Amino acid sequence: xxxxxxxxxxxxxxxxxxxxxxxxxxxxxxxxxxxxxxxxxxxxxxxxxxxxxxxxxxxxxxxxxxxxxxxxxxxxxxxxxxxxxxxxxxxxxxxxxxxxxxxxxxxxxxxxxxxxxxxxxxxxxxxxxxxxxxxxxxxxxxxxxxxxxxxxxxxxxxxxxxxxxxxxxxxxxxxxxxxxxxxxxxxxxxxxxxxxxxxxxxxxxxxxxxxxxxxxxxxxxxxxxxxxxxxxxxxxxxxxxxxx
Amino acid sequence: xxxxxxxxxxxxxxxxxxxxxxxxxxxxxxxxxxxxxxxxxxxxxxxxxxxxxxxxxxxxxxxxxxxxxxxxxxxxxxxxxxxxxxxxxxxxxxxxxxxxxxxxxxxxxxxxxxxxxxxxxxxxxxxxxxxxxxxxxxxxxxxxxxxxxxxxxxxxxxxxxxxxxxxxxxxxxxxxxxxxxxxxxxxxxxxxxxxxxxxxxxxxxxxxxxxxxxxxxxxxxxxxxxxxxxxxxxxxxxxxxxxxxxxxxxxxxxxxxxxxxxxxxxxxxxxxxxxxxxxxxxxxxxxxxxxxxxxxxxxxxxxxxxxxxxxxxxxxxxxxxxxxxxxxxxxxxxxxxxxxxxxxxxxxxxxxxxxxxxxxxxxxxxxxxxxxxxxxxxxxxxxxxxxxxxxxxxxxxxxxxxxxxxxxxxxxxxxxxxxxxxxxxxxxxxxxxxxxxxxxxxxxxxxxxxxxxxxxxxxxxxxxxxxxxxxxxx
Numbered sequence: 015x016x017x018x019x020x021x022x023x024x025x026x027x028x029x030x031x032x033x034x035x036x037x038x039x040x041x042x043x044x045x046x047x048x049x050x051x052x053x054x055x056x057x058x059x060x061x062x063x064x065x066x067x068x069x070x071x072x073x074x075x076x077x078x079x080x081x082x083x084x085x086x087x088x089x090x091x092x093x094x095x096x097x098x099x100x101x102x103x104x105x106x107x108x109x110x111x112x113x114x115x116x117x118x119x120x121x122x123x124x125x126x127x128x129x130x131x132x133x134x135x136x137x138x139x140x141x142x143x144x145x146x147x148x149x150x151x152x153x154x155x156x157x158x159x160x161x162x163x164x165x166x167x168x169x170x171x172x173x174x175x176x177x178x179x180x181x182x183x184x185x186x187x188x189x190x191x192x193x194x195x196x197x198x199x200x201x202x203x204x205x206x207x208x209x210x211x212x213x214x215x216x217x218x219x220x221x222x223x224x225x226x227x228x229x230x231x232x233x234x235x236x237x238x239x240x241x242x243x244x245x246x247x248x249x250x251x252x253x254x255x256x257x258x
Numbered sequence: 259x260x261x262x263x264x265x266x267x268x269x270x271x272x273x274x275x276x277x278x279x280x281x282x283x284x285x286x287x288x289x290x291x292x293x294x295x296x297x298x299x300x301x302x303x304x305x306x307x308x309x310x311x312x313x314x315x316x317x318x319x320x321x322x323x324x325x326x327x328x329x330x331x332x333x334x335x336x337x338x339x340x341x342x343x344x345x346x347x348x349x350x351x352x353x354x355x356x357x358x359x360x361x362x363x364x365x366x367x368x369x370x371x372x373x374x375x376x377x378x379x380x381x382x383x384x385x386x387x388x389x390x391x392x393x394x395x396x397x398x399x400x401x402x403x404x405x406x407x408x409x410x411x412x413x414x415x416x417x418x419x420x421x422x423x424x425x426x427x428x429x430x431x432x433x434x435x436x437x438x439x440x441x442x443x444x445x446x447x448x449x450x451x452x453x454x455x456x457x458x459x460x461x462x463x464x465x466x467x468x469x470x471x472x473x474x475x476x477x478x479x480x481x482x483x484x485x486x487x488x489x490x491x492x493x494x495x496x497x498x499x500x501x502x503x504x505x506x507x508x509x510x511x512x513x514x515x516x517x518x519x520x521x522x523x524x525x526x527x528x529x530x531x532x533x534x535x536x537x538x539x540x541x542x543x544x545x546x547x548x549x550x551x552x553x554x555x556x557x558x559x560x561x562x563x564x565x566x567x568x569x570x571x572x573x574x575x576x577x578x579x580x581x582x583x584x585x586x587x588x589x590x591x592x593x594x595x596x597x598x599x600x601x602x603x604x605x606x607x608x609x610x611x612x613x614x615x616x617x618x619x620x621x622x623x624x625x626x627x628x629x630x631x632x633x634x635x636x637x638x639x640x641x642x643x644x645x646x647x648x649x650x651x652x653x654x655x656x657x658x659x660x661x662x663x664x665x666x667x668x669x670x671x672x673x674x675x676x677x678x679x680x681x682x683x684x685x686x687x688x689x690x691x692x693x694x695x696x697x698x699x700x701x702x703x704x705x706x707x708x709x710x711x712x713x714x715x716x717x718x719x720x721x722x723x724x725x726x727x728x729x730x731x732x
Contacts, residue, residue, distance in 0.1 A: 070414065090417045090418075091417070093415060098412060098415035100412055103408055104409065106270055108270055109269065109273065117266050121418060123417065162412075165412070
């Protein structure tokens with residue numbers, strides 16, 4: 015096991031009771047200051063991989079490791095080192111942005127933060143000042159996504175897992191979101207993103223993993239993708255034109 | 259961790275518009291039920307006092323205790339108006355006689371049939387309908403709603419155990435919803451004090467237990483709906499299931515249990531019993547008339563003083579024996595009917611206890627003294643009073659008065675003006691005082707149902723806990 019790996023999947027396999035193989039010996043790692051994108055269609059196994067990292071599922075085989083901790087063996091300890099942002103970021107609509115942040119920060123172990131600390135994080139993700147103390151009820155998806163990202167940031171975990179973070183965002187909001195991810199990478203966070211957005215995956219990733227039917231078919235680094243058409247490559251892989 | 263989750267739950271509920279609207283509606287209805295109850299109580303007391311005064315005036319206008327048509331009235335009790343129970347179905351007035359069976363007439367519903375259709379808004383109604391719906395509205399999506407909004411995964415991406423989350427959810431919901439409901443209930447209690455409802459210490463204790471039972475009933479529906487929410491993935495499905503449970507609990511089980519009990523343990527109808535009594539009375543009257551005729555025909559003397567006196571003595575002895583005969587027959591009939599009815603009621607209550615609503619209702623009626631035994635207890639009080647009334651009448655008239663007594667009076671011009679004007683003093687009558695059911699007996703009668711509500715709370719609390727431990731967080 016490489017000590018620099020913050021997130022590591024070792025032959026992760028998940029077979030459900032009905033025999034469906036949702037994940038088949040998937041292995042990859044994400045280092046500090048690296049963004050890894052899992053690219054694939056619906057049902058490719060991206061969310062299953064994330065669920066295994068977060069301990070929502072137990073693997074049939076293999077291991078998910080966060081900051082050196084085996085998630086299956088000690089899920090609560092492992093979760094101390096990871097922040098998560100779901101594709102559905104409704105949060106608590108009766109709470110203000112700051113109250114949502116406060117609740118999740120305290121859950122994440124950040125007990126003594128002050129109002130200004132929360133405001134700074136909300137500024138960092140680009141939320142308008144006037145929205146800090148507004149209830150989330152009236153927030154757009156983009157605004158809620160920013161609060162969600164603030165929640166992930168405020169935990170100060172070395173790993174961040176994002177499940178379809180840009181789905182449903184308009185182009186401007188998606189670009190703002192990606193800009194923040196660049197900042198987080200620069201801060202040394204290991205970021206795992208699941209997406210089916212080929213263009214943004216290419217734009218932001220250090221490594222792209224192409225998944226289909228529970229298998230990780232290929233992993234391409236940024237350098238390898240420089241001169242490749244990712245869309246064509248992706249389609250070739252999932253249509254079986256290229257051997258995995 | 260539990261503290262953070264508990265605090266979040268409290269805030270999440272209290273900050274919501276749903277809470278503001280439902281709490282306001284529940285609070286208004288609670289206060290309204292107290293207000294309507296207090297107003298009804300004062301109105302009933304006024305009617306009671308007026309009826310007593312009219313009765314006293316009619317007695318005062320009479321000159322002979324034999325002519326008196328005395329009536330006794332059921333005194334309104336403060337807790338009756340908060341939990342009506344059977345009180346409005348039971349007659350409030352009784353024609354008091356020195357002998358014969360006493361009946362209750364002039365029930366509230368016979369006087370106001372409209373209320374028999376729509377019933378009064380009482381605290382019992384608010385608890386079983388409004389509180390239970392209030393609980394379901396907040397419980398049905400407590401767990402799966404968080405899953406649908408993505409917050410469940412977000413929470414569990416942190417170092418949070420399932421046990422602490424569900425504990426926070428259950429305790430937070432109970433506190434956030436239960437404590438605010440106490441506020442209008444306590445204001446209602448202050449209204450009782452402020453609006454001059456005379457409550458004894460025992461009645462305050464019973465009211466306290468009644469409120470406790472109401473909150474327990476609310477807790478049952480809350481924990482039950484949270485349990486359903488932890489067993490079903492979609493909130494729309496858990497809402498539907500909770501609603502079905504509510505409909506069964508509030509509407510179907512209580513009514514169905516009565517139907518089922520009447521099939522399992524049949525009891526003759528009141529009409530059949532009355533018919534047997536009428537037949538017996540008619541037969542007794544025929545025999546009595548024949549006996550009197552025989553007594554008259556065996557005596558050929560004129561109606562002198564000694565004849566009247568002998569006739570009175572004969573009638574007294576006959577009255578005594580016929581009354582004893584009637585009492586024995588009616589007693590057997592009533593006891594047999596009561597036993598069958600008790601058995602039927604036990605079945606009905608036993609079956610209805612499947613429903614938490616029915617459990618609360620039984621406890622509430624016992625605590626307020628408006629349970630199905632109320633009429634029977636009141637009739638026992640009337641029977642006791644009838645004995646002292648009979649003694650009083652006998653002392654005043656020198657003979658036993660009864661419903662078919664033949665009174666022979668001699669009219670003569672020699673009757674003095676003083677005799678004619680001598681009216682009766684109603685205050686001489688023994689006072690009809692109903693002894694309140696002892697507190698110990700009231701509590702003992704409701705203890706099983708209060709305990710059952712506690713057990714149901716614990717059961718659904720535990721059920722929700724276990725269901726959530728198996729809940730799919732994805």
